[in-house]
Amino acid sequence: MSENGTDTGSAGRSKRADARRNKETLLDAAAKVFVASGVDAPVRDIAREAGVGLGTIYRHFPTRADLVIAVYRHQVEACAQAGPTLLASSATPYAALREWIGLFVDFLVTKHGLAAVLRSDSAGFESLHSYFLDRLLPVCAELFDAAAAAGEVRSDLTAYELMRGVGNLCAGAEGDDRYDALRLVDVLVTGLRLPR
Numbered sequence: 001m002s003e004n005g006t007d008t009g010s011a012g013r014s015k016r017a018d019a020r021r022n023k024e025t026l027l028d029a030a031a032k033v034f035v036a037s038g039v040d041a042p043v044r045d046i047a048r049e050a051g052v053g054l055g056t057i058y059r060h061f062p063t064r065a066d067l068v069i070a071v072y073r074h075q076v077e078a079c080a081q082a083g084p085t086l087l088a089s090s091a092t093p094y095a096a097l098r099e100w101i102g103l104f105v106d107f108l109v110t111k112h113g114l115a116a117v118l119r120s121d122s123a124g125f126e127s128l129h130s131y132f133l134d135r136l137l138p139v140c141a142e143l144f145d146a147a148a149a150a151g152e153v154r155s156d157l158t159a160y161e162l163m164r165g166v167g168n169l170c171a172g173a174e175g176d177d178r179y180d181a182l183r184l185v186d187v188l189v190t191g192l193r194l195p196r
Contacts, residue, residue, distance in 0.1 A: 043058075
């Protein structure tokens with residue numbers, strides 16, 4: 001409590017929660033602009049999409065690289081958090097795996113544009129790639145193992161092989177209107193299914 005009797009603890013928590021939500025809104029806006037216009041899109045476009053001033057973006061992310069890395073991590077976290085939610089709410093583990101792979105494909109197509117920028121700092125890119133695997137491989141494994149345990153998918157593959165296969169099908173997908181990575185990934189995921 002402060003001297004005037006107000007609860008400063010809850011006010012502090014509320015401010016932190018608001019700041020976290022604002023930062024997430026900003027990262028969502030940046031991701032949307034990056035997908036539409038590439039990672040070199042003007043910062044003013046991101047500010048407009050987020051409904052904030054340029055100063056707010058620069059206060060959180062002093063450089064473009066800081067913003068790109070934050071968007072990358074934000075998208076990895078969203079994809080990682082979706083896995084357990086889908087497993088709990090889907091009709092079957094296979095349905096959860098299939099939906100999560102769709103989210104993963106969306107992330108990968110976006111990520112390739114982000115990755116091109118990050119490759120200029122190979123050490124930074126390597127640490128982000130490790131972060132990507134550390135966060136997403138266990139989620140994919142949980143979904144894949146649940147579907148295999150339920151007898152819905154073949155069990156002679158690993159989650160790593162599945163993620164790698166999906167990643168290879170997504171490589172180079174952006175910018176080629178004749179190639180639909182999601183459709184080919186759907187063929188792959190359908191091929192995992194065991195006959196009933």
